[in-house]
Amino acid sequence: xxxRRKSIASILRLAAAGxxxxxASPAFAQSALLPSGFFDNVxxxxxxxxxxxxxxxxxxxxxxxxxxxxxxxxIRYEGYEGTGDRLTFNQGSGEMTxxxxxxxxDPQGVVYTTNHIExxxxxxxxxxxxxxxxxxxxxxxTAESVDYGQALQTILMDTKYSxxxxxxxxxxxxxxxxxxxxxxxxxxxxxxxxxxxSRLELLGxxxxxxxxxxxxxxxxxxxxxxxxxxLAYGEKYGMALTVPYSIALDENTDLFLLPTITSRQGxxxxxEWIRRFxxxxxxxxxxxxxxxxxxxxxxxxxxxxWRGSIQTSGRFVPASEWTWGWxxxxxxxxxxxxxxxxxxxxxxxxxxxxxxxxxxxxxxxxVQQFTLxxxxxxxxxxxxLPNARxxxxxxxxxxxxxxxxxxxxxxxxxxxxxTDTANGVPYVxxxxxxxxxxxxxxxxxxxxxxxxxxxxxxxLGLRGDAAMYDGTSVNPAAPPSQTLFSITPIAALDIRWxxxxxxxxxxxxxxxxxxxxxxxTNTTLAGITNDDAQSFVFDDGNLFxxxxxxxxxxxxxxxxxxxxxxxxADFGDNSWIELIGGQSFHLAGDNAFAxxxxxxxxxxxxxxxxxxxxxxxxxxxxxxxxxYRAGAKVQFDPxxxxxxxxxxxxxxxxxxxxxxxxxxxLRANPALGVDADQHEVGxxxxxxxxxxxxxxxxxxxxxxxxxxxxxxxxxxxxxxxxDGYLSYGANVIRTGPTASTANDTRFLFSFRLRGxxxxxxxx
Numbered sequence: 001x002x003x004r005r006k007s008i009a010s011i012l013r014l015a016a017a018g019x020x021x022x023x024a025s026p027a028f029a030q031s032a033l034l035p036s037g038f039f040d041n042v043x044x045x046x047x048x049x050x051x052x053x054x055x056x057x058x059x060x061x062x063x064x065x066x067x068x069x070x071x072x073x074x075i076r077y078e079g080y081e082g083t084g085d086r087l088t089f090n091q092g093s094g095e096m097t098x099x100x101x102x103x104x105x106d107p108q109g110v111v112y113t114t115n116h117i118e119x120x121x122x123x124x125x126x127x128x129x130x131x132x133x134x135x136x137x138x139x140x141x142t143a144e145s146v147d148y149g150q151a152l153q154t155i156l157m158d159t160k161y162s163x164x165x166x167x168x169x170x171x172x173x174x175x176x177x178x179x180x181x182x183x184x185x186x187x188x189x190x191x192x193x194x195x196x197x198s199r200l201e202l203l204g205x206x207x208x209x210x211x212x213x214x215x216x217x218x219x220x221x222x223x224x225x226x227x228x229x230x231l232a233y234g235e236k237y238g239m240a241l242t243v244p245y246s247i248a249l250d251e252n253t254d255l256f257l258l259p260t261i262t263s264r265q266g267x268x269x270x271x272e273w274i275r276r277f278x279x280x281x282x283x284x285x286x287x288x289x290x291x292x293x294x295x296x297x298x299x300x301x302x303x304x305x306w307r308g309s310i311q312t313s314g315r316f317v318p319a320s321e322w323t324w325g326w327x328x329x330x331x332x333x334x335x336x337x338x339x340x341x342x343x344x345x346x347x348x349x350x351x352x353x354x355x356x357x358x359x360x361x362x363x364x365x366x367v368q369q370f371t372l373x374x375x376x377x378x379x380x381x382x383x384x385l386p387n388a389r390x391x392x393x394x395x396x397x398x399x400x401x402x403x404x405x406x407x408x409x410x411x412x413x414x415x416x417x418x419t420d421t422a423n424g425v426p427y428v429x430x431x432x433x434x435x436x437x438x439x440x441x442x443x444x445x446x447x448x449x450x451x452x453x454x455x456x457x458x459x460l461g462l463r464g465d466a467a468m469y470d471g472t473s474v475n476p477a478a479p480p481s482q483t484l485f486s487i488t489p490i491a492a493l494d495i496r497w498x499x500x501x502x503x504x505x506x507x508x509x510x511x512x513x514x515x516x517x518x519x520x521t522n523t524t525l526a527g528i529t530n531d532d533a534q535s536f537v538f539d540d541g542n543l544f545x546x547x548x549x550x551x552x553x554x555x556x557x558x559x560x561x562x563x564x565x566x567x568x569a570d571f572g573d574n575s576w577i578e579l580i581g582g583q584s585f586h587l588a589g590d591n592a593f594a595x596x597x598x599x600x601x602x603x604x605x606x607x608x609x610x611x612x613x614x615x616x617x618x619x620x621x622x623x624x625x626x627x628y629r630a631g632a633k634v635q636f637d638p639x640x641x642x643x644x645x646x647x648x649x650x651x652x653x654x655x656x657x658x659x660x661x662x663x664x665x666l667r668a669n670p671a672l673g674v675d676a677d678q679h680e681v682g683x684x685x686x687x688x689x690x691x692x693x694x695x696x697x698x699x700x701x702x703x704x705x706x707x708x709x710x711x712x713x714x715x716x717x718x719x720x721x722x723d724g725y726l727s728y729g730a731n732v733i734r735t736g737p738t739a740s741t742a743n744d745t746r747f748l749f750s751f752r753l754r755g756x757x758x759x760x761x762x763x
Contacts, residue, residue: 052076055087065091073098079107095119109136131156137756138165143184156184163756164725167204174204175696176725177753192248202726230260232341233747236296238263240340242270252276258287266292268340280316280325287342301333301376309336324354334373346373361392380418382430382531385411401446408552409438412531417475422673426477428598430531433472437527439465439552443490454497459546461490463555465526477598484528488521488555492546505572513582515562517546519555524592524602527553534599537645538608539633540580540619548609549592554601558589574626581618584609606672608635608644615644627654642667656698658686679707684716696723700731712736720750727752 056071068088075082085100096119104112113132128146133139144158164176182197200208230242245257258270268289275282288308297303308331315325328350329337337343353366368384388409395402411434418430443461450456464487471481498511527533532551542548543564547556564582586593586609593602593609604610608617616638621631632648644667652659666678684702688695698720704713713736720729731748735741 053087067091081105110134134165135756139163139756140165153188154186156181156186158182159184163754164723167725169723171695173695175723177202178204192251228751228753231749231751233749234339234341235745236302237265237340240268260287260289262289262340264293264296265289277316279318280314282314283312285311287340289340297335297339300335302335302339304332307332307336307339309342321358322354322356326352329371334371334375334378338373343373347371348373360394361390363390364388377416379416379432380414380430383413385413387411399446401444404443404445405441407438407440409436410527410532410552411436417473417478419475423670423675425600425671425673426598427600427673428475428477429534431469431473431475431478431529431598433478434470435468435527435529435531437465437467437553439463439526441490452497453499454495457494457496459490459492459494461492463488463490465523465552467526467528469528475598479528482528484523484526486521486523486526488519488523488526490517490519490546492517494544507570507572509566509568511566511568513544513562513564513566515544515546516559517556517562518559518589519547519557520589521555521557522590524554524557524590524595525597526555530554530597530599530601534601536601536607538584538615539617539635539645540582543580543582543584543617549601554597555592557592559587561585561587575622575624577620577622579618579620581616583616584614586612586614600672603671606669608637611639613638628652656686656688658684660684677708680713681705681707682714689719697721698729706736706738709738711738713739718748725754725756727754 052075053069054072054074055069057069059068059070060066061068066088068086070086073084073087075087082098082102082104084098084102087096087098089096096117098117100115102114102117106112111134113134114128114130116129117126118128119126126146126148129144131141131143131146133141140160140162142160143156145156147155159181160178161181162176162178164178167174167176167178169175178201180199180201181195183195185194185196186192187194194212195210196212198210199206229244230240232240232242234240240260240262242258242260245259247255247257249255252275254272254274256272256274258272260268260270262268266289268287270285270287272283272285286308288306290306291302291304294303294305309329310331311327311329313325313327315323317323329348331337334348337348338346348371350369350371351366353364355365356363365386365388366384368382368387370381370383371378372381386409388407390405390407392406393402393404412430413434414430414432416432417428420427420429441461441463443459445457445459448456448458465484467484469479469482471479493516495514496511498509501508501510530551530553533549533554535550536548538548544562549555562582562584564580567579568577570576591610591612593607594604594611596603600606602610608615616636617634618636619631619633621629623629629651630649633646634643635645636642637644643665645665647664648662650659650661660683662680662682664678664680666674668674668677682702682704684700686698686700689697689699691697700716700718700720702714702716704715705711706713714733715736716731716733718729718731720731721727722729728751729749731750733744733746733748735744737743
């Protein structure tokens with residue numbers, strides 16, 4: 001017998017609301033260990049929150065005021081649904097129990113299972129026996145009992161957290177990781193979780209035991225304090241193992257103790273303090289070691305007893321479109337961080353910054369001090385005070401086009417020249433002294449579709465520069481003390497004619513492109529010295545650029561025509577190809593690429609743009625069925641009839657097998673210090689280990705070869721395990737005699753724990 005009575009729903013609506021509220025929660029947060037609201041008690045319920053109850057039988061005891069629903073009990077409430085064997089509710093005391101095979105599902109699909117729920121005192125206290133929680137992502141949480149005590153704390157006994165569910169794959173093998181705790185206490189006042197007698201299991205094997213641990217609320221991703229150990233190797237420090245230990249000082253403050261044991265240098269003490277605020281956070285991190293064998297560092301600054309570093313950073317979002325913060329690093333010596341593999345980059349930047357980003361505007365202001373790690377002197381490094389830029393666009397009404405405004409201001413100080421040589425060719429990356437350069441450029445452009453689908457885009461712009469250099473450097477190539485003011489009118493016309501053709505599921509576009517670009521100035525070194533426009537390679541990526549220099553300190557000049565075409569094809573089966581190629585011609589005025597600066601940028605012998613007719617450039621890239629991929633670039637000198645530069649890559653990925661092949665060629669160019677042709681080829685392959693008991697294992701191997709000298713550049717090999725929740729592995733790299741860092745051996749170790757969404761919990 002199934003009863004569907006409005007009176008039952010009215011009488012039991014509070015009981016149902018309480019039961020569901022205790023067990024239900026919002027969707028599993030992507031980066032949270034537990035569902036949001038997991039530790040909450042009962043949310044408010046209003047008079048209009050009505051639950052629908054179905055049951056095989058219903059009884060009412062007038063003497064005790066107890067209502068009992070039994071046999072196939074079903075509760076539906078506000079998108080939640082629960083089932084069980086027996087539901088009782090005492091109107092007088094407010095006690096409610098739900099017994100026997102109780103299952104609850106919330107609107108997001110999280111399923112809660114228990115055998116017994118008991119609530120008393122107006123639902124201020126609840127006890128659940130044998131709780132099981134499963135999320136749609138597969139996470140499993142179990143507890144022998146859960147006690148929601150007076151809305152002050154929640155206690156879970158004999159708990160298990162498992163992001164991979166039962167952690168058994170389709171072949172019955174153990175995968176992933178799990179955490180077991182004898183007791184978990186959540187204190188609502190400070191939103192902290194205390195774990196007692198916890199252990200971590202990897203692949204079902206106990207790996208670590210912690211008697212007591214305090215963490216911030218694991219239902220809030222931004223406040224989790226969970227890091228995994230780190231394993232590293234270096235020739236001078238040996239094997240290094242970092243075992244983080246977390247202490248949640250309060251709801252918004254974490255302290256990580258980061259002790260590192262090294263096999264050759266002893267114990268490194270480390271700690272990181274993190275403080276969160278409603279609109280940002282700050283951190284402070286430090287490491288210090290008393291080296292057991294400092295002599296292995298020879299004459300380098302690392303040959304000292306005590307070494308260490310302090311790092312701090314902050315990031316705040318005071319308004320939705322503004323971000324400001326800082327980064328600062330101090331150390332006993334600049335070799336420390338790289339000697340102990342604590343920094344991936346060989347550069348460190350101390351800075352204070354403020355950034356504005358909105359739909360049509362970007363502004364960034366910084367004060368920056370550059371530090372070169374692995375260097376005994378820092379006088380060549382720059383202090384930027386300030387380094388500021390602005391970019392803004394405005395789309396005019398009535399299709400009148402787009403107006404853009406950009407500006408840059410650099411104030412730069414160096415105490416010494418930053419120079420180098422390559423086979424006798426001098427390079428100056430920065431002159432000592434004080435330099436200021438401000439630039440502003442305004443422009444207008446509008447796209448016009450003409451007859452036969454030809455697209456015309458006229459462009460008008462005006463650039464102004466003001467620069468000053470104090471002439472401190474005594475380098476013969478340095479300019480004297482001077483100031484510069486210049487105005488550059490800019491006019492351009494971009495003409496494209498896209499031609500579309502279809503054949504079945506394939507789409508083909510052929511697009512001839514012609515550009516005319518005029519920059520009316522003979523001042524190519526607009527910044528007096530070149531500090532921010534030192535990276536330049538002429539290829540298909542900048543063939544149709546109005547100004548190919550990478551920064552504001554240099555600019556193109558004269559009248560130039562860029563002519564080429566683009567071809568694109570989409571074959572409708574995850575296969576596509578794109579080709580682009582062309583040539584640039586200098587028609588009138590001064591050619592900026594025929595004017596070399598001390599950084600060797602614009603050298604006519606290297607840029608391919610220094611003569612009236614440039615090198616030919618082309619590029620191609622594509623993919624077949626999303627399995628095979630390829631790309632190539634080529635630069636060709638038509639006067640010499642030679643390829644000057646080329647690079648190509650092929651890739652394959654399918655069923656766990658991967659292969660990547662790379663080739664690069666650079667023709668000899670003595671004017672730039674490249675005395676011989678450079679040919680390099682490399683291949684890296686990966687494959688599953690072909691053993692039935694090693695399904696999650698992969699092997700990778702690679703080799704890079706110097707074709708010009710017939711010597712190997714690099715060898716690498718690795719073995720990795722990854723089941724989607726747990727991954728670890730090792731890789732070894734050995735460089736050859738002609739590599740930039742010759743005859744160097746490095747061992748790399750990785751270890752990752754992943755959540756149900758694939759997010760890493762890693763140090």
